[in-house]
Amino acid sequence: MTIPYNPVHAELEGLPRxxxxxxxxxxxxxxxxxxxLWFSGVEDRWGTEKALEIDIHMWDVSSRLEAxxxxxxxxxxxxxxxxxxMRAINFMSWAAKCSYTIEKNDGIxxxxxxxxxxxxxxxxxxxxxxxxxxxxEHGFTNVAAVIDPGVKVSCTYCxxxxxxxxxxxxxxxxxxxxxx
Numbered sequence: 001m002t003i004p005y006n007p008v009h010a011e012l013e014g015l016p017r018x019x020x021x022x023x024x025x026x027x028x029x030x031x032x033x034x035x036x037l038w039f040s041g042v043e044d045r046w047g048t049e050k051a052l053e054i055d056i057h058m059w060d061v062s063s064r065l066e067a068x069x070x071x072x073x074x075x076x077x078x079x080x081x082x083x084x085x086m087r088a089i090n091f092m093s094w095a096a097k098c099s100y101t102i103e104k105n106d107g108i109x110x111x112x113x114x115x116x117x118x119x120x121x122x123x124x125x126x127x128x129x130x131x132x133x134x135x136x137e138h139g140f141t142n143v144a145a146v147i148d149p150g151v152k153v154s155c156t157y158c159x160x161x162x163x164x165x166x167x168x169x170x171x172x173x174x175x176x177x178x179x180x
Contacts, residue, residue, distance in 0.1 A: 028096035063139035067146035082175040107175040131160035150176030
């Protein structure tokens, strides 16, 4: 990937590793803030249903773009398998600020989000939990399709459905050998 010269890039190259990691976290927080502010703005003006409709479309488009960029930067080959799908998900913008686990066993990876700052911020501000399941159905399915179309994604639970008190959502990723 060729990046035109920018003086900020030269400064980034000179920063210590710890500072770069903190910048990545800050950029992720900025992304979360922007995402939450636009969603709240649309929700306040046109309602939750319209905000969710736009959010689903945004995730459908942006997740494909982000997955392609991650694939290019990390030099992930086509049909790279389940491990590379999960690796790409780890590098998505939202991932640096959410807390989640990934458990892998026999061609299946289970991603469980234990802390979700957007949902937690909504509750803190007096809003209801919003139905994020369709956004992540698009997002995770698109990442799998870009990295390895054979990997299938299914939702175990996610808002608006019920979820246990210790996690927000759980997603299963199955390699072609185990997908059924």
